[in-house]
Amino acid sequence: MENIITFKGNVKYQITLDPGVWIFDDRRLDLTTYFIQDDIRKNELEEYTKAVSKHWDREIMEGAVFPPTLKTEKKFEKEKVLTGTFGIPFKPFLRNAEPKENAETVIIESEDGEARLALSQAEELILGFSKDGKPLKEDGPVHVYYGDGSNQNSPIKSVKAFRVE
Template sequence: MIIQLKGKVTYPITLDASVWIFDDRKIILEEAFTEKEVVQEEDPLKKADEMFNQEIYFQTKIKPPVNKSINRYEKEKILENSFVMPLEDFINNAEVKPEAKRALLKTDGDDIVITVEQLTDAYLLFAVDGKPLKEEGPVHLYFRDGSNKEAPIKNIKQIIIK
């Protein structure tokens, strides 16, 4: 369940998909590709105030956000759904070097090359029906635009930024 993210990054990191089920950043697979309705803010002062409060909140809280306790409803929801994790936070934390342009996805089969932008704007499927991916795992990569929704990149063992 461990995936290494290394290469042209300041901080190589190890991704442990087995603990993501408790992470607040996870998204239900079916909801990941639906369009969210964008609400326009009329008052720029209100928006600036919200952004300031959000920044103060993030500076005082522990990262990554993790559920402190899970109630019965949430436990049932976890066991019934398939989940993806957005990669953007992990890529940003690794600090990809400016000269890096591609990402090599090492799999059990053929290695796949995508752009760093595609990687940053992607999801990793890590749980189906609340269970970790045993076969064709530990993760599957989906592009956020849903272009490979029917044929995700499977068996990813390592991500090397080039």
């Protein structure tokens, strides 16, 4: 139970988080590249339209071709999961807990003390849950990174709970 993180306080639903299952979550982020990528937020509809258009153009020019590399792509993805360093956005968990209208801050409780953040800042947090394919057992279960990556080299470690006030 030491890997379970509680989410409590001024919220409608008190929830628990289990970082051990996030490796299978499609929302996971590669932390080795996340903070060095350009922070460009693309319009999802525009991105989808371009992808479909590109695919349609290719099928017209070349005909429908099924990729012969499907097995190698699956192997690469499996290897990436087994060796990668991953995180997950904090915002969906915060929304699921549904902070009450008078909630203003999120307090990160760790073995080293507490860190207070405004609710809007907390929405941008990234929770690191694996390093080099291994769960964070020594100083985990999660490392908390600010959304702008300003604490990338010294994240908040040994997190025990998130408390909304």
